[in-house]
Amino acid sequence: MARGSLLVVGTVAYDSVRTPAGRRESALGGSGAYFSVAGSYFTGVSLVGVVGEDFAPSDMDILRSRGVELSGLETKPGRTFRWSGVYGAEDVKTRDTLDTQLNVFEDFAPSLSDAHRASGYLFLANMEPSLQLDALTQMSPRPRLVSLDSMNFWIDGSGDALRRIVENVDVVFMDEGEARSFTGQVNLSAAAKAVMGTGPSSVVVKRGEHGALLFHGDGVFSAPAFPTERVVDPTGAGDCFAGGFMGYLAATGDLSEAGFRRAAVVGSVMGSFAVESFSLDRVGSLERGEIEGRFRALTEMAAFAPLGEGESLPWRGRQDWREE
Amino acid sequence: MARGSLLVVGTVAYDSVRTPAGRRESALGGSGAYFSVAGSYFTGVSLVGVVGEDFAPSDMDILRSRGVELSGLETKPGRTFRWSGVYGAEDVKTRDTLDTQLNVFEDFAPSLSDAHRASGYLFLANMEPSLQLDALTQMSPRPRLVSLDSMNFWIDGSGDALRRIVENVDVVFMDEGEARSFTGQVNLSAAAKAVMGTGPSSVVVKRGEHGALLFHGDGVFSAPAFPTERVVDPTGAGDCFAGGFMGYLAATGDLSEAGFRRAAVVGSVMGSFAVESFSLDRVGSLERGEIEGRFRALTEMAAFAPLGEGESLPWRGRQDWREE
Numbered sequence: 001m002a003r004g005s006l007l008v009v010g011t012v013a014y015d016s017v018r019t020p021a022g023r024r025e026s027a028l029g030g031s032g033a034y035f036s037v038a039g040s041y042f043t044g045v046s047l048v049g050v051v052g053e054d055f056a057p058s059d060m061d062i063l064r065s066r067g068v069e070l071s072g073l074e075t076k077p078g079r080t081f082r083w084s085g086v087y088g089a090e091d092v093k094t095r096d097t098l099d100t101q102l103n104v105f106e107d108f109a110p111s112l113s114d115a116h117r118a119s120g121y122l123f124l125a126n127m128e129p130s131l132q133l134d135a136l137t138q139m140s141p142r143p144r145l146v147s148l149d150s151m152n153f154w155i156d157g158s159g160d161a162l163r164r165i166v167e168n169v170d171v172v173f174m175d176e177g178e179a180r181s182f183t184g185q186v187n188l189s190a191a192a193k194a195v196m197g198t199g200p201s202s203v204v205v206k207r208g209e210h211g212a213l214l215f216h217g218d219g220v221f222s223a224p225a226f227p228t229e230r231v232v233d234p235t236g237a238g239d240c241f242a243g244g245f246m247g248y249l250a251a252t253g254d255l256s257e258a259g260f261r262r263a264a265v266v267g268s269v270m271g272s273f274a275v276e277s278f279s280l281d282r283v284g285s286l287e288r289g290e291i292e293g294r295f296r297a298l299t300e301m302a303a304f305a306p307l308g309e310g311e312s313l314p315w316r317g318r319q320d321w322r323e324e
Numbered sequence: 325m326a327r328g329s330l331l332v333v334g335t336v337a338y339d340s341v342r343t344p345a346g347r348r349e350s351a352l353g354g355s356g357a358y359f360s361v362a363g364s365y366f367t368g369v370s371l372v373g374v375v376g377e378d379f380a381p382s383d384m385d386i387l388r389s390r391g392v393e394l395s396g397l398e399t400k401p402g403r404t405f406r407w408s409g410v411y412g413a414e415d416v417k418t419r420d421t422l423d424t425q426l427n428v429f430e431d432f433a434p435s436l437s438d439a440h441r442a443s444g445y446l447f448l449a450n451m452e453p454s455l456q457l458d459a460l461t462q463m464s465p466r467p468r469l470v471s472l473d474s475m476n477f478w479i480d481g482s483g484d485a486l487r488r489i490v491e492n493v494d495v496v497f498m499d500e501g502e503a504r505s506f507t508g509q510v511n512l513s514a515a516a517k518a519v520m521g522t523g524p525s526s527v528v529v530k531r532g533e534h535g536a537l538l539f540h541g542d543g544v545f546s547a548p549a550f551p552t553e554r555v556v557d558p559t560g561a562g563d564c565f566a567g568g569f570m571g572y573l574a575a576t577g578d579l580s581e582a583g584f585r586r587a588a589v590v591g592s593v594m595g596s597f598a599v600e601s602f603s604l605d606r607v608g609s610l611e612r613g614e615i616e617g618r619f620r621a622l623t624e625m626a627a628f629a630p631l632g633e634g635e636s637l638p639w640r641g642r643q644d645w646r647e648e
Binding site: 041187223258303312 | 535636638640
């Protein structure tokens, strides 16, 4: 396995989702599936996870058609992980989980091949922190870059275990509420700095339709979101963001501040495609021009004329009124 | 009155506010006060509104010290407009109005002097749409740029009157919920385009701590928000955004796309100062270096390396997996 290759350990699931735009039953989903497909446009991705005997060959083909390396995706007796949820009636900002069935994932223990252990880039998708630590411990040598996603369920229920793994990764993906509850800091900048104080060099705060904030060293980068005309289903958008982000970094090997900023924009691009359909329909069938077109659109959206070195904003001080 | 001068018609109020950071009783506020102070750093601002006999000379001095031209701020028998509200316990995203007393504002009818009528730039702050229309009708000649703010109360209760005035302005400031309910479009881009379809050339969607989206012609600009470390009181932030935005445009006269984009960044800067204190404490006492420093910080926050003309993102197509 090349050092530039990207490994993800995560779930492959069947999701049943209802959103204001419609509903979809038992469709391919899961953090590992979304991540690996999004990352696959930029670099070779290996997916480690587990599915049940009910996992359809056609769904395996969706992953395979994107070139995802699947030697680490075990098929076990039983049913595939299943999740069902419903998004808010008025917009998609609120989500209720209706049902979670771990099924074959209940006994999942990541077992990495020698090739997987040598991957240069690792993403630990949202799952029990002890599984994330288990996977990281198997890596040899340590990857160039390790990132992690989590969620409130683990922050609330397994905070100490999560802290142990967070200390040992480079990049943490969280949403605003997660960053706040993980650190106890209401202020977002303070929360990001608190996470970075324990080890990670970067925190990516995902803000959905508002883009993302990348805290990296002393800098903050505000990655815009593409204002997509039709939000069908937000499921997996965060994992696709992470997939684009990590895929770009693994493909280029550019871990400079500039590289991280571009990676965040690529992540934003991939997240914007993810929400435009149920399941992987849209994000699994992109053309090169679509991805680059949206990257260029975000470039245009974020551009404004900086102040030149000697240039000033118009200024009117305190005394001016007396003079008129 | 010079054509570059900026006129605002709006409220001057005493606000009593409780936020997670504390509380403040009967402090200077109101859309006209916040707007004029924020705009005053860039250009001459005239404020048309009304206060009661209880309005403190020291509060008049706050406006005067910023050079706000106050010949149109009448003092009438009775009490000044009063508003009280409380922001959400966990963060400041939710707000409940506890009490609104129109007092002297109840009989307010804007009466513009000849000098005010000739102002080149006009901001119609959030108030009853019929008052906004009344003020606009008095302008002669038509200003170079007219902008308007509103809120859900008027959208729900006076939608037709609001539509009549919106048709006649150039720039509309709204938040996301307001844009949606005013147009009936859930999608934000669609909502902005629906507003622009009735007349305005620009829509500024304020997103609080997430910055703002400027829809201008065919373009969209995503203005980042400054991630301030301490949010004390969000009251007036939108009016300070508008004040910075309009102040910059009036001072420079640059109504190009580039000018509008910079104006949105200046607006974002002024909004970020507004939230750092109760009332006008912070936004009323800024130094030149603070404003420019934050403009430069936002420039740095939004910067990433665009793709050069011949440059491509890394790309891995559908067939690659077969070749490995």
